[in-house]
Amino acid sequence: MPEKPLTQHIRADRQALDLRAYESVGGYQGLRKALGGMTPQNVQQVVKDSGLRGRGGAGFPTGMKWSFTPMGADAPHPKYVVANADEMEPGTFKDRLLMEGNPHQLIEGLALAGFAIEADVAFIFIRGEYTLAQELLTRALAEAYSAGLLGKDILKSGYSLEMRLHVSGGRYMCGEETGLLNALEGKRANPRAKPPFPQVSGLWGKPTIVNNVETLSNVPHIVAKGAEWFKDLSASPDAGTKLYGASGKVKRPGIWELPMGTTIRELLEEHAGGMRDGVRFRGLLPGGASTDFLVEQHLDTPMDFSSVQNAGSRLGTGTMIVLDDQTCPVGMTSNLIAFFAQESCGWCTPCWSGLGWAKQILAAMEEGHGKEGDLDKLSFQSKFWSPGHTFCALAPGAAEPLQSALKFFREDFERHIREQRCPWGA
């Protein structure tokens, strides 16, 4: 059986591990080890050596991200670390499991990230709808404080870190790193121009690191067991395990922790149990709403960063959304673009204007009012949603499912226009 460091101790009924239960299975050993003799640079180095890449969607190397933080006596303080627990990417439901099942694992990972960059304050930025996770994290934070694992002079090491849970007001843009920083400052979650990067000038102008929940949950294990151990968990050049998921009309939708690089086919057929009776596979978004469709010919693609990219999509969050033959691909695309149009913060013109336009075209097409030239308009519009035309990744993320749908399901779009109706009866 392959190792599952992130989820092996999560109980089947998801009853959260309290501090005692977490410590009885090796919890806080990573933090004890780091504070008991490692330097912040040592922690940065082991995470760098482990090859851990961000699990929130972008896949940036975690250790490298940390290494851009100014260190030492001259560094500005307070420095901040933030856990991005704003899981709002449609089709993504993995961080919920980690926080509901094992909240201390996240707290330990965030504390280690804090130690690694000599941070003074840590925030867990969680979406408002995750009410159970909020309750469990609140309880776990109180336990960690009373056990001396957070707060002043942690474990008598001389290192101090205050950690707070911050509940979001709710908006997809809060998941974008710099949007999240604005939200924490009590502003609209518009993105910020980079540079300066948050590592240098983040929250209130101070050095700030933002990492995803799954990314941080890996850190205690890497510190406790080492970089080589972490690399060996993987079946691909990208290290570690990955929480993969599937939703849509598969027999057993769910989340599974598996070696990084598990193929789409294995996920779909073995873990998700294949398609439900009576429906056939047509395609999937491999890692959330903002990734390109993949189809039958891509099923043997390993789900790691470079393989999925070579197949023409992105690993994203690793939780796939499956399209079946009884579901209209135009309707699905219309739903996705309506989401992005609604969540656009209004900051960049190609995003607020272009997405709104594309949303109208797609909705009209579904209602039987598609026009000649609509597909060209959609292609033309979505060209302006690419990186370089916008401040953040929202519009580029919207372009991915639209452009790939136009490529793989073009005949279905044309039929909508030709027949002036949705063949699936929408």
Place this chain on the structure above:
Amino acid sequence: MLTAEERQEIEAELEHYPTKQAVCIDAMKIVQRHRGWVSDESIRDIGELLDMSPADLDGVATFYNLIHRKPVGRHVVMVCNSVSCWIMGYETVRKHLTTRLGIDFGETTPDGRFTLLPIVCLGACDRAPAMMIDNQFYGDLDPAKIDQLLEEFK
């Protein structure tokens, strides 16, 4: 006027942040927890406490989908309309709820019992279609289950 309790809760948050504005979303949520929504009067009162103009604060309030700037019913039903739920039967759920409650999204039943709102992906796509009622999550919905749930919220 903010109540003493509301003011106290907001001031407790202030200790943890370097600026007053950082607390404004929490402050609106505190008021909303007590009153159900955030009125123009509350916007003025919170703004005064945090040295923000009502316009600035309203700009923040209207950005976030969990801050209610209109009165809501005793229970808020938030139905996920994102992609996985859409595939798994969101339309059935929407039609059943709007018919059963006799209201559309953004409306409140005449008896003040329910407000119906759409919400983006609730992060439980293995249990689609899904919704929340107040702070509670419900998945694997069908019309019978919805009817049963609505009965529990008087």
